[in-house]
Amino acid sequence: MEFLNAIILLLNYTILPALTYGSQLALGAIFVTLIYGVLRFANFATGDMMSFGTMFAVLLTYYFQSLGINFGFLPTALLTIPFAIFMMILYMLTIDKFVFSYYRIKKSPPVQLAMVSVGVMFVTQAIIRIIIGPFDRRFLDGEKFILKATEFKEMTGFNEGLTIKSTQVITIVITIIVVMIMFWFLNKTKTGTSMRAYSDNEDLALLSGIDPKRVVMITWMIAGVLATIGGILYGLDKSYRPFVYFNNMLPIFAAAIVGGIGNPYGAFLGGYVIAFAEIFLTYAYKKFFTYILPESLEPDSMVQLLSTDYKFAISFSILVIVLLFRPSGIFEGKKI
Secondary structure, eight states, rough: OHHHHHHHHHHIIIHHHHHHHHHHHHHHHHHHHHHHHOOOOTTTTTHHHHHHHHHHHHHHHHHHHTTTBBBBTTTTHHHHHHHHHHHHHHHHHHHIIIHHHHHHHTTHHHHHHHHHHHHHOOOOOOOOHHHHHSSSSSOOSOOEEEOOOHHHHHHHOOSSSSOOHHHHHHHHHHHHHHHHHHHHHHHHHHHHHHHHHHHHOOOHHHHTTHHHHHHHHHHHHHHHHOOOOHHHHHHHHHHHHHHHHTTTTHHHHHHHHOTTTHHHHHHHHHHHHHHHHHHHHSBBBBHHHHHSGGGGOOOEEEEEEEOOHHHHHHHHHOOOOOOOOOOOSOOOOOOO
């Protein structure tokens, strides 16, 4: 019984949160690796682009709520996803047309495009601040819990309660669906094959009759879907604080590099590697060991390897270690 209580404790405070956070990072990491694999530059505006798409979801959610429109027991924000994606794609294609395409035509080096993306990042932050401001906004409605701790205790008789939030299930399920559709698109459709060919060898792809403008447009459109959905899921699970998304750029890039930059499969898995590392290394295991150890060996301290203040330091450390010892990433394999 005590061992099962310990397992439930870990499920509640580490495994479920890590799966949820990992799903959010995975979508961002695939965004990064897709842009790098096809357009060949590191997009440092990733976090703020996720914030930009989420901003429209927040505003539309408030508007729908004012009209009395809801999605039943599900968050109203899910109804706004198509509209938010449209605005995100429109913004990305506009930025590409007036900014990135100029440097792409000039055959600028990747580092120059990366620096341009930093400028795009600051412009995006300014637009968000002007439209919605810097404040924390909660836009989750509907049923917040699928299972409450008290209900679980009554059903099972365990001392430890298990809480399953609706946002956790929604995040994991939507991420799996989106990633499966994207992998199917990249591998089974003519457009996806064209994108992979363009990524492998641009000159050969052009000789084969592949339209580079169309490839670039489709890449930004897929990136817009990933950024918007990833941002909305993160905002629903936590809350929408615009500039927190900027802070998430480090774990997102770490996930992409761990998975092998340019490898969407690796980026997906890399998101979970970073999430589990951050959460498991900063969790206080005192109660867990109290359940599984004899009373004489129960710890007096928190048994916490690192403070939660060091979460981003964990991401940075993993990123540096991977770059030093395995620059191609842990999950080597098929590229885009």
